[in-house]
Amino acid sequence: MRKVKVELKHLLTSNFINNKFNRIDVLVIKHSIEQYLKDEKYDFDMYIKMQRYRGYSEEMYGSHISEILIERIKKLIKSFEEKGFDDNFDEVLSSKAKRVSGIEDGSIDRTWLEHKHARAKNKGQPFKFTSEFKLVNGAHRLAYIYLKKITTVSVSSEVPTYDGVQIIPYDIEWFEKRFSTNDLEIINNEVDELKKYLKND
Numbered sequence: 001m002r003k004v005k006v007e008l009k010h011l012l013t014s015n016f017i018n019n020k021f022n023r024i025d026v027l028v029i030k031h032s033i034e035q036y037l038k039d040e041k042y043d044f045d046m047y048i049k050m051q052r053y054r055g056y057s058e059e060m061y062g063s064h065i066s067e068i069l070i071e072r073i074k075k076l077i078k079s080f081e082e083k084g085f086d087d088n089f090d091e092v093l094s095s096k097a098k099r100v101s102g103i104e105d106g107s108i109d110r111t112w113l114e115h116k117h118a119r120a121k122n123k124g125q126p127f128k129f130t131s132e133f134k135l136v137n138g139a140h141r142l143a144y145i146y147l148k149k150i151t152t153v154s155v156s157s158e159v160p161t162y163d164g165v166q167i168i169p170y171d172i173e174w175f176e177k178r179f180s181t182n183d184l185e186i187i188n189n190e191v192d193e194l195k196k197y198l199k200n201d
Contacts, residue, residue: 002158003154004155006152009197012194015133022170023139025170027190028187031190032073033077033143037081044069046179049183128155129155130167146197172188
């Protein structure tokens with residue numbers, strides 16, 4: 001595992017394919033965090049919808065899955081806001097969550113699925129990318145550092161083909177098949193904002 005310092009803009013631009021951002025999920029998470037920081041009554045509707053489509057079903061996690069997802073992302077936001085982004089990822093809490101059919105690799109940041117005693121028992125999950133800096137694990141962290149414009153971070157850069165991980169393309173087409181017109185308007189605004197950010201020196 002290779003730990004390297006990388007510019008935020010390079011991480012973001014590396015996740016474009018054919019001039020389209022391939023990780024719209026990061027923008028949905030960023031938008032959700034931003035809205036919650038403005039209003040603690042924010043309902044995380046788009047975020048919950050996205051996570052349900054990515055495998056967080058009631059069949060797997062019970063009837064309270066929406067409440068669980070909201071509670072966990074609120075805890076993650078609280079941790080980020082109180083402690084900031086810690087790029088010493090070897091010390092970050094890790095998840096004991098097992099890979100389950102229906103939850104695609106790369107779709108969640110496993111550090112945010114922490115368990116009560118994880119700190120004492122587990123090593124952290126790295127902020128992980130391929131050697132070309134395609135995101136493998138860390139969508140929530142990338143969303144947060146983009147929101148806060150943390151310009152340089154440490155990441156784990158792997159070999160070109162990361163064994164055992166399929167990088168799912170969460171491009172705009174994935175969302176167009178599943179989200180409402182109103183949701184897509186928000187998402188497209190986030191895409192436009194991202195492109196403006198990347199163009200600015």
